Amino acid sequence: MAIEQEKLRWENEVYHPLIKRFPERKESFATSSGIEIPPILLPPEKQDYMEDLGFPGEYPYTRGVQPTMYRGRYWTMRQYAGYATAEESNQRYRYLLDQGQTGLSVAFDLPTQIGYDADDAMAMGEVGKVGVSISSMRDMETLFKDIPLDKVSTSMTINAPASILLAFYIAVAKKQGVALNKLRGTIQNDILKEYVARGTYIFPPEPSMRLITDVFRFCKDQIPSWNTISISGYHIREAGSTAAQEVAFTLANAIAYIQAAIDAGLEVDEFGNQLSFFFNAHNDFFEEIAKFRAARRLYARIMRERFHAQDDKTCRMRFHTQTAGSTLTAHQPENNVVRVTLQALAAVLGGTQSLHTNSMDEALWLPTEKSVRVALRTQQIIANESGVADSVDPMAGSYLIETLTDQIEAIARDYIEKIDALGGALQSINSGFMQNEILEAAYQAQRAIETGEKIVVGVNEFQVDEVIELEALSVDPKVEENQKRQLAELRASRDNETVSVLLGKLESAARSDELLMPVFIECAENEVTLGEICNVLRAVWGQYQPPTFI
Template sequence: MSDSTQVKELEARKQGWTEKVEASLKKRPERKTEFATDSQITIDRLYTPADLNEFEYEEQLGFPGEYPFTRGVQPTMYRGRHWTMRQYAGFGSAEETNERFKYLLQQGQTGLSCAFDLPTQIGYDSDQPLSRGEVGKVGVAIDSLKDMEILFDGIPLDKVSTSMTINAPASVLLAMYIAVAEKQGISPDKLSGTIQNDILKEYVARGTYIFPPAESMRLITNIFAYCAKSVPNWNTISISGYHIREAGATAVQEIAFTLADGIAYVDAAIKAGLDVDQFAPRLSFFFNAHVNFSEEIAKFRAARRIWAKIMKERFGAKDAKSMMLRFHTQTAGSTLTAQQPDVNIMRVAFQALSAVLGGTQSLHTNSRDEALALPTEHSVLIALRTQQVIGYEIGVADTVDPLGGSYFIEKLTNEIESKVWEYIQKIEDLGGATKSIERGYMQKEIQESAYRYQKAVESGSQVVIGVNKFQMKKEPPQELMRVDPAVEQLQVAKTRKVREERDNKAVEKCLSNLKEAAKTDANLMPLMIDAVKAYATLGEICDVLREVFGEYQAVATI
């Protein structure tokens, strides 16, 4: 509203209405004395145009596909094409995961998303003593190019977009993917997909790091440079707020810390000599869709607007694609409960809907039984069908930004943006994301938020159905998925066979070349591709880099 007289009249009418309502509360009180989002943003009883008195449409909202992209990165959004329905999958052996990939594609999934087991995530082969008991448990075991060949057997990589949740050894897994594609007769420029490749959030929230920050950032910028020339359709990083949120962060912290990490990656790439408009269009993000429905929608819209301003005003990007915050969303695993697991279906549906109303480009819906085990085929099908119902049946994909202009959503978007900027400035004052991580600032903020949430659950002020309200006594589910313990023995045997049958002199030469190059400022991606083609294992490649780079030791926070 721009007419000050109208605003004052509306504010006066709202005040009169509020007084009447509050007088009636003596007989019929509200459910709580205070209402707030998960980020402790106060929720008013009613929102009117007066709450958006200073709102500037062009500056804060604009049109879809145009700066500042609050309403979406594409002009027609889902009227043109649905978001990529990309269910996360990976367990046991490459053979088993290949079967699950094919099943999901047959059921209408439009992109692959690969989970790797813990040894793979931290750069160990399956026969490394530290891998014992973890092979194939939380994802698929990948030790060499042979495993990658099996994983994508019968899946044309020029027809399918693949996302890989891998960070510390991301360059090695990308090298394997490129090599598999070449074996299929597909050149790197025909590949599309994403590697997570976000090491900063590993230091903050997840822990699957290998190398120190500076050396890790070097590997990341090597990927940026290599892909800009050779794999132009590949998203070279998925800057992840998901794991930050799962560790206990609020919605505001999730966006602030993720975008601060994004600033650090852009800074590092520019310092490495890359032009911002050369690599920025291939940056992508990964966010969490949590349970506070309205806050999540506003969070996604605010994130787009903030990132557009950062890229334009701070980094001087000229290409509109460099200013677009494109993101994948996963529903919140931390909200799933082992109690009454069928309730998780509803949680996931509403979380997925918030991501769609917030304008996501890609979406994974968690399965009902993930608080208990890896998802069964039946459970993952329900999760996929949830996305399909949202996309095809309920009509929310028929217009762009359906909640744009809502007094509440626009006010909440503005408030989230303001609080995010405060955090970003604090991180800048500490010397940037890397310095704030080294000092334990982000970690401590997340820990405090997680503690406040847990206290609220235990006191009952934060209701979790089946956990602290509406509990039921029921037998635990029987039909859960379990990884066969024999998978580890088979994987170890397979890896040792690869070492026996390959040309070990060629492997030694490739690893020696990689080691010497790691001591210089050379781009290591071509050397990694040579090594994986010779069937050097993931662990062997990472061990060479460990020798040169050293290993990161976690920072204690108090």
């Protein structure tokens, strides 16, 4: 082709002679996934426009899941928030809503995430520290006081006990008089990535997968606008994976959930439209944009080719994005505003449906109101002042973006084939395959920082002597005692005979194949606590013990 001949001429006569005189900054330029970035790129050679790109809102959704994208409405602006008590978190939510946030995103404390009440010995010292403490429906009711649940979309970052927290939320909605079909939101409910990357698991895989498919079964009829799972690449990336690994391992986990639901008797088009995803927005700007496009296209093809989805909506990958917590630095924390801005912009250009922007001080402590406001304003400035939301797909046709999209999809597909050969996602986790791949990627990334190959501003280059003068937010130690006192009052005032009957009913249901969600809701409405429910399930199912790898 003439263009290729012209490229060779330019390289031989212009480019190479210049770099002999003035060498480039590095011998090699590559993304986190090891994809080499050449100095210039030509149009992809074998691209089938309709098969590979299509149009926005149509299969394979490379260019976005909505025909108008942000020309219709902006992405949902969420700020992941929750700390101390339900009362304090409620105040933070109402503040954020007043500041223009358009969706709530709940952070739970560690005891809640692993199914312990605030007065359990296992919760000592952790109550309210990394999120809000929720032990009962009363706590959930306080958390959403004066927030009408039919007017907001609520995302809850909860996994092992996700179905129980959803039951609490449903019980609060019913008490508010809200019809369940009016509820909108998401529970993360993604246990496989807990086994591989995060660690807040409770039960072994088989009953954990049952809880997930139970939610699928319940919500398809009762809460059709609720996202029953948020299959998360975010934590896989935070653990150290590359961008391509994030796509591959997330979709391998998705395949496992979809197959489990089909094995439980559901049709893919019955539940597929209620699946959602959660990705990381990292620092490599162009790779991140391409990552989102590649993930959408590969997922669409998996749903159609592997699971024979007939409804195009089943093939749409809708996802939430959070900027990368692992890239935040305690050094020169104001620099994090710039990092977050670039990451948020990549998420928007990549077509996210909702977005959380990290606060500048999160590498130091829980974010203050001021730092959360700056993080939210970052999204609002991108939306209202930059102009990037005015085009449905502003990055389409970039030779670099299209080439990176193709290569990330190819790497991810190869990984999925390897995982299939191992027997699927769960088997690859049990064998340590995913974990070892992530560990190696994390090691190489850290090594690049330590050798200076990769510059982190303020950490290994451009350092300054500094005194951190930002306002800090801390959790009052009295929070734990207050939560214990409130739980004692709850147990004294509720109908404990009914509680005892319900716990027996729950045990029987757990030993059968009965749908558990109605039992959880009944327990919630009668003030059975999270820990009491989880302790019954622990007694029936046991607790997960991770394998040891050598």
